[in-house]
Amino acid sequence: MGEGCAVWLYAVIRDDLRERLPSARGVAGERVRTVVEGNLAAVVGSVGQRDFAAEQLARNLEDLDWLAGAARAHDAVVAAAAACGPVVPVRLATMFGHDDAVRGLLAARREDFRATLDSLAGRSEWGVKAYLDPDEPVNAASAHSGPALSHGAAESAPGGTGSAYLLRRRAELAARRSAENSARDWAQQMHERLRRVSTASRLLRAQDPKLSGHKAWMVLNAAYLVDEDRVERFRAVVEELIGWQPGLDVELTGPWPPYSFAVSAGVRDG
Amino acid sequence: MDDTALPLERPIALVDLLDRVLAGGVVVTGEVTLCVADVELVRVSLRLLLSSVSALAAGSADSVPGGLEAW
Numbered sequence: 001m002g003e004g005c006a007v008w009l010y011a012v013i014r015d016d017l018r019e020r021l022p023s024a025r026g027v028a029g030e031r032v033r034t035v036v037e038g039n040l041a042a043v044v045g046s047v048g049q050r051d052f053a054a055e056q057l058a059r060n061l062e063d064l065d066w067l068a069g070a071a072r073a074h075d076a077v078v079a080a081a082a083a084c085g086p087v088v089p090v091r092l093a094t095m096f097g098h099d100d101a102v103r104g105l106l107a108a109r110r111e112d113f114r115a116t117l118d119s120l121a122g123r124s125e126w127g128v129k130a131y132l133d134p135d136e137p138v139n140a141a142s143a144h145s146g147p148a149l150s151h152g153a154a155e156s157a158p159g160g161t162g163s164a165y166l167l168r169r170r171a172e173l174a175a176r177r178s179a180e181n182s183a184r185d186w187a188q189q190m191h192e193r194l195r196r197v198s199t200a201s202r203l204l205r206a207q208d209p210k211l212s213g214h215k216a217w218m219v220l221n222a223a224y225l226v227d228e229d230r231v232e233r234f235r236a237v238v239e240e241l242i243g244w245q246p247g248l249d250v251e252l253t254g255p256w257p258p259y260s261f262a263v264s265a266g267v268r269d270g
Numbered sequence: 271m272d273d274t275a276l277p278l279e280r281p282i283a284l285v286d287l288l289d290r291v292l293a294g295g296v297v298v299t300g301e302v303t304l305c306v307a308d309v310e311l312v313r314v315s316l317r318l319l320l321s322s323v324s325a326l327a328a329g330s331a332d333s334v335p336g337g338l339e340a341w
Contacts, residue, residue, distance in 0.1 A: 068284050071291045091295035204289050211285040253286050259294030
């Protein structure tokens with residue numbers, strides 16, 4: 001690599017798996033390579049300063065197209081490595097000035113990386129998202145004390161339209177509270193069932209409706225680390241949850257490289 | 271050496287991908303790294319992403335990039 005380059009870090013793997021990595025292109029279209037230190041290998045690529053120097057990178061990350069392209073390219077490399085064996089994915093846009101700094105990281109954190117790789121071997125990450133549509137007739141019906149009842153109460157109220165409105169409004173608020181309680185309760189039950197067939201779990205933040213395109217409430221966004229030999233059972237539980245409750249929409253994504261389970265692995269610079 | 275041989279046929283929604291590559295993965299910070307601080311990165315890019323999406327939604331459907339089919 002020449003001057004004006006930075007080293008983009010995709011993932012850390014065991015050195016003995018490095019020969020099995022397929023040839024791949026990275027976030028800058030560069031050929032992905034490895035940097036070895038001890039029994040660890042870092043999957044890296046040399047990226048040009050033009051797009052990846054801090055200032056320009058910050059600007060690029062504000063560009064949705066650029067961010068989407070980088071995210072997909074980064075994931076493609078990490079997933080290709082994950083297909084060969086255990087992998088510790090690294091967060092997007094982690095860069096070093098040169099290969100020696102990467103070797104320094106691998107040496108300094110050798111025990112952490114090895115322990116994490118061991119804990120992730122033979123396991124993959126699965127995502128489960130659940131949505132509840134509060135406007136589904138069946139949710140509205142179970143949440144309201146019944147549309148007929150509230151209308152009836154409104155019509156028979158003596159105070160005219162003002163109190164009719166208040167009664168209706170009160171019924172709507174009660175319905176919403178009730179739907180929210182069901183949503184929380186169902187999410188908790190789903191999470192518990194999925195945890196029983198997985199090794200580890202992590203609750204992710206609910207996705208913004210503007211990003212997900214879902215108008216329904218997101219009641220669960222979670223990641224599960226699942227043993228290879230339990231994947232069928234895990235999927236079967238998800239299948240059961242689809243259609244478990246009326247108005248509840250459940251989605252499965254994966255397998256993912258274990259992004260959500262490399263975070264808390266204690267691999268962190270002091 | 272075949273660059274197209276990645277074993278991936280997963281249709282991935284960008285929002286699920288960003289959950290992972292921006293909020294997951296090992297965080298390596300310190301003097302060895304070049305990039306912006308990770309926390310700031312997530313915050314900034316998600317904030318701007320939201321405004322970008324709003325802008326996209328305001329435009330015509332044709333302006334939605336091809337990579338965002340799952341939106």
